[in-house]
Amino acid sequence: MVKKAVVLLSGGLDSTTTLYYALNKGYTCQALIFDYGQRHKRELRSAVAVAKRARVPYQILKISLPWKGSALLDASVQVPVARTLKEIGKGIPSTYVPARNTIFLSFALSFAEAIGAQAIFIGANALDYSGYPDCRPDYYAAFQKVIAKGIKASRIRIKTPLINMTKAEIIKLGRKLGAPLEMTWSCYQGGSKPCGVCDSCRLRAKGFLLYNKAS
Numbered sequence: 001m002v003k004k005a006v007v008l009l010s011g012g013l014d015s016t017t018t019l020y021y022a023l024n025k026g027y028t029c030q031a032l033i034f035d036y037g038q039r040h041k042r043e044l045r046s047a048v049a050v051a052k053r054a055r056v057p058y059q060i061l062k063i064s065l066p067w068k069g070s071a072l073l074d075a076s077v078q079v080p081v082a083r084t085l086k087e088i089g090k091g092i093p094s095t096y097v098p099a100r101n102t103i104f105l106s107f108a109l110s111f112a113e114a115i116g117a118q119a120i121f122i123g124a125n126a127l128d129y130s131g132y133p134d135c136r137p138d139y140y141a142a143f144q145k146v147i148a149k150g151i152k153a154s155r156i157r158i159k160t161p162l163i164n165m166t167k168a169e170i171i172k173l174g175r176k177l178g179a180p181l182e183m184t185w186s187c188y189q190g191g192s193k194p195c196g197v198c199d200s201c202r203l204r205a206k207g208f209l210l211y212n213k214a215s
Contacts, residue, residue: 011046014123167207
């Protein structure tokens with residue numbers, strides 16, 4: 001039987017590695033890309049480029065979150081910059097988008113059920129991350145229970161292969177799988193080049209530094 005999967009693809013390191021992980025595991029994948037009004041729309045271009053490189057079908061789903069509530073949705077709210085690595089991950093930063101992964105997973109679940117997919121892959125990570133509550137293992141365990149109770153195809157599984165990996169370990173896995181990490185985008189700012197000082201840029205830099213040291 002053909003194994004089908006929906007992969008949430010943002011265009012970043014984690015989601016790109018996750019896509020290639022799913023392909024390596026023998027899944028026939030369809031990528032789901034969200035345009036939700038984020039200030040860093042540059043990531044959409046990377047997501048499309050990665051999907052094309054991997055030769056997987058993709059859909060860009062445009063949704064609106066007019067109530068904003070996040071620095072990623074409201075240009076008047078500052079993206080945290082120049083925070084130390086110790087500060088990152090302590091508390092929930094202004095870049096948290098209310099219930100974003102719940103929204104994304106709900107769309108992905110509908111998509112997966114409609115096409116008869118057995119799995120949804122998401123590149124969530126609970127170690128080198130910015131403190132978001134919807135990136136933790138217990139959140140995904142709870143959402144799996146929602147699936148068991150709330151849909152017809154209750155055997156769809158949420159796969160979080162990177163959940164307990166450091167950014168350096170994710171980069172190592174991505175390289176091993178042949179993922180085009182050079183095509184990815186991590187920066188939260190909306191510029192043409194990475195700012196280098198937002199939380200996401202700093203975590204990315206830390207990951208590559210540690211990966212290169214270990215190589």
